[in-house]
Amino acid sequence: MPTQDNCFRCSYRAYLRWRGDRFSLEMLVLRAVLVELEELDVKTISVSKTSLSDYLRGLTSTSSKFVWKIYRVKNIKFAVQSLWEHKPKLYTISRLGLKSVGKQICKYHEGPNEKIEEHWYCNRPAVSPNGFCSEHQKSPLAYYEKCTAGNLNACYAVDRLWAGEKYAVYLLAFGNNMFKAGMTRAWRVYTRILEQPHTVAHVVNVYDSIVSARQTERKLGRIVGVSEGMGVKREARLATSLKKIVNRAILEEEARRLARLAARVAGGETSIELFTILPRRPELFANAKPIAFNELVGKSLEIVDYWGGYLLVKSDNMYYLVEKMDILHRILRVFELTH
Template sequence: MQLVFRAVVFEAKELARVEGEAAGLAAWLGGAPARVTLHVLRVARVGLLVQRPPSPEVEVVWEPCLTVSSIREYLLCRYHEGEYESARYCSAEATEPGGYCRAHAESPRALYERCAQGDEQACARASELLGGEEFLVYVLDFGWHKPKVGLTQRWRLLHRVAEQPHTYAAVVARGGLREMRRLERKLGGRATEGVGLRVERRLEAAARALEEGFSTLASRAAWALTTLGLHGGYEAYTVLPRS
């Protein structure tokens, strides 16, 4: 039976919820401090999102144990509608850049991905087509000197965070794609993308920061937000692997 693995998914449980606060320069001048509520999550179980072409539907196989008899040497189109197990995937072969078929090469999803990579024309087109979808700007710290600023779809936040070495990710804004993309660029100019740092270095830095404890981490998150000129209350998340 031919199977296509579409995504890794997980379920998580909240281990702790801690508060942190920091007063940046603006607070010393009479402004408000930054306050962070840090939700500490641990992955409870992991699964694969599996498609059986030509059916567009997928199902979650939890804690899979697989024997691979053969691997076909072509990729299927990455286009899908819906979230995780309710998604419906295209079954055509991927022939265009980005892993899409010809029919979906200019789809809203493909345009959004190009937007996130800096294509401003794609941002304008994707914003029109995705007007009803909510996007988030988040600040992610991997234990280095400055945080990273990222953009994602609301429903993908925890999975996007879990994909990256991190100590926390704080949600700083919600809204439409074009507005959130502008904010991401603005805040990104004050932070860093961690260019030049190997994944191993990021993992080491994140592990060291996590050893300091969750309360310290919440305060670290609040301080990082003040360095970006942010104040007020924010929600942040740490996703820990299974123990």
């Protein structure tokens, strides 16, 4: 009998035979994309900070020092779940053969933060536009998603229902002096940044209340050049960001621009952090074709990279970009799954 470690390297079909699971390889659900990062570089950036009132009074500027950490995607794993179970298993998938993309099932889940493999997922059909079943439309997670979409009443509900959670407010740059203010649960801030095309990011503050975090996000969104949502289409943000991140000198100038903006809102802090997450193969992203997941039915897909909320796949010497949210929480029928 093979060991658990050996099974992780063998085919998923063989693993299921050994486990004696009651379902076919053909049907599964991808619940999450999990990424391991490696640190490439650490730089220090200093920018001057002078308010308009201080400038008019002839006062000298103060200096803010930023530690800029540059990471790169190292490993990609998927949380894979059967329709007969409620907990996923983690796999590094190298190839996926797609038969069909089926209906969406409820994305409600609960469990310890950062331990997706221990989360319990609902398997009921999704009925709401934001992907929840009838039973979980009023769950804390559903209210959280409404809150992040701008519903302040939902934010108050989250504070009542999710005691002890912390929320990070961040600033994100994606090129051409364009910035976004956003918020997420503090434990998944790197995951959230990786879901968006970007050049540089900065965590402004962490709050015990999502209402407080939302209020700060709205305040930042009123700064010239900053938006809460994204007025620029994702494809355009992707193209702009990729042009910047492939050139280290240009990327450093992006970091300085965000540092100057962050210094304006940093209060009394003089040493704060910026970070950038790079894909493994940025040059392949730049030439890949964005495509809907269901357009890849019938193809054998090599999993190449993940960045900016896109999965980069290869088939027949062509590279494609598929949005992560087009892949997750759907019933997939596959003819091949190798890790």
